[in-house]
Amino acid sequence: MFILFSVLYILVAAAMIVLILMQRGAGADAGSGFGGGASATVFGARGSSSFMTRATAVLAALFFVLSLGMGIYLGRSGTPQPAADLGVMSGATVPAAPANNAPVKPVASDVPQAPVVTAPAANNTDVPAAKQDATRAPAEPAKK
Numbered sequence: 001m002f003i004l005f006s007v008l009y010i011l012v013a014a015a016m017i018v019l020i021l022m023q024r025g026a027g028a029d030a031g032s033g034f035g036g037g038a039s040a041t042v043f044g045a046r047g048s049s050s051f052m053t054r055a056t057a058v059l060a061a062l063f064f065v066l067s068l069g070m071g072i073y074l075g076r077s078g079t080p081q082p083a084a085d086l087g088v089m090s091g092a093t094v095p096a097a098p099a100n101n102a103p104v105k106p107v108a109s110d111v112p113q114a115p116v117v118t119a120p121a122a123n124n125t126d127v128p129a130a131k132q133d134a135t136r137a138p139a140e141p142a143k144k
Contacts, residue, residue: 002073009066016059023052 002070005066005070005073009063009070012059012063012066016056016063019052019056019059023056
């Protein structure tokens with residue numbers, strides 16, 4: 001049943017795309033409104049909607065209802081179960097998780113390892129401490 005709704009969903013979406021692309025935009029007659037005299041307003045007067053706009057509105061409503069229905073269906077029953085035949089992935093297995101979370105130390109490797117530094121020494125810094133003159137008061141900002 002879900003596959004039938006999915007196919008219908010794709011057909012409605014494709015038909016809606018085709019109908020939207022076949023229609024003329026509202027701004028197509030904008031240039032003629034400023035001196036052509038062909039239309040009463042800038043974007044042209046539309047008395048009644050054409051077949052294409054009606055069909056687009058019906059397809060859009062159907063697309064919305066199908067989207068909502070499929071979302072509710074999948075929310076209640078879960079995702080559809082995959083078929084038994086998975087093709088190339090049928091022989092794939094999930095690797096087992098290690099028992100402990102301790103990092104694994106590599107055996108002998110050609111890749112050099114970075115030395116482990118625990119914490120920098122408190123007194124061994126490359127930047128000297130800032131010298132402050134206690135007798136001198138801080139300067140006031142210049143006033144304009």
